[in-house]
Amino acid sequence: MHFExxxxxxxxxxxxxxxxQLKKVLKQLITDHKVVKRTVVALYEAEVNxxxxxxxxxxIIDIDTDKIKIQINDKGPGIEDISKAMExxxxxxxxxxxxxxxxxxxxxxxxxxxxxxxxxxxxVGVGTKLEIIAYLKTI
Amino acid sequence: MNIKEVVxxxxxxxxxxxxxxxxxxxxxxxxxxxxxxxxxxxxxxxLITGLANLQAIxxxxxxxxxxxxFARNKKITKEMMELAKENNIILIECASSVFKTAGKLYKAxxxxxx
Numbered sequence: 001m002h003f004e005x006x007x008x009x010x011x012x013x014x015x016x017x018x019x020x021q022l023k024k025v026l027k028q029l030i031t032d033h034k035v036v037k038r039t040v041v042a043l044y045e046a047e048v049n050x051x052x053x054x055x056x057x058x059x060i061i062d063i064d065t066d067k068i069k070i071q072i073n074d075k076g077p078g079i080e081d082i083s084k085a086m087e088x089x090x091x092x093x094x095x096x097x098x099x100x101x102x103x104x105x106x107x108x109x110x111x112x113x114x115x116x117x118x119x120x121x122x123x124v125g126v127g128t129k130l131e132i133i134a135y136l137k138t139i
Numbered sequence: 140m141n142i143k144e145v146v147x148x149x150x151x152x153x154x155x156x157x158x159x160x161x162x163x164x165x166x167x168x169x170x171x172x173x174x175x176x177x178x179x180x181x182x183x184x185x186l187i188t189g190l191a192n193l194q195a196i197x198x199x200x201x202x203x204x205x206x207x208x209f210a211r212n213k214k215i216t217k218e219m220m221e222l223a224k225e226n227n228i229i230l231i232e233c234a235s236s237v238f239k240t241a242g243k244l245y246k247a248x249x250x251x252x253x
Contacts, residue, residue, distance in 0.1 A: 012193070016194070019197075023200070034180070037201070040201045041177050044201045101195060101198070104172050104175075106174035
């Protein structure tokens with residue numbers, strides 16, 4: 001199954017829309033609710049990151065029998081120092097983002113902790129790409 | 140403890156989820172930082188927060204949290220209610236502080252997440 005969703009930078013009212021749609025789909029397909037929760041939490045944090053930092057983004061989801069692959073590609077300022085951005089507590093988020101209940105420098109580590117495989121690449125002035133994979137137990 | 144008892148203990152007002160009043164709550168967590176809420180992996184958790192916006196509802200949806208208590212007299216908006224209804228999340232308003240609300244529920248037997 002293949003799904004794509006657009007994310008608009010700065011629009012907090014829609015942050016979580018893609019994760020919500022994915023959760024509805026996964027609940028029909030997967031009985032292990034921990035896998036569903038981990039995957040949607042990872043995507044939700046990633047969506048919030050795009051809304052908080054980028055101008056626009058796209059979420060591409062591919063659900064296969066053995067894995068769920070999610071790519072989140074954004075056009076935005078990019079990340080200068082990825083290892084620094086991965087540190088818990090490091091954040092460049094605005095006051096507005098903090099008022100939304102985020103921006104404490106936990107997003108990227110939350111995403112990593114909730115995925116089986118996590119890749120991040122970024123180019124300053126261009127944008128950031130994330131790849132999140134959740135492996136499914138085959139019966 | 141069920142939702143009806145929670146509402147009575149904290150002197151709260153049930154805004155959304157009347158049909159789910161018998162839902163059992165085992166543990167509680169209090170935070171205004173949604174990233175912290177998203178790290179939890181317990182079930183049957185009640186969230187106490189002073190953050191009254193759509194992201195609190197979304198966070199509950201993703202974390203399988205069935206009930207949110209909005210403390211410090213924060214008001215639930217129409218948009219928050221709609222999103223909560225769509226996802227079967229119970230919303231309660233409460234005039235007390237987060238500290239007082241959490242204290243009352245802790246005393247009544249709601250366990251901490253950690």
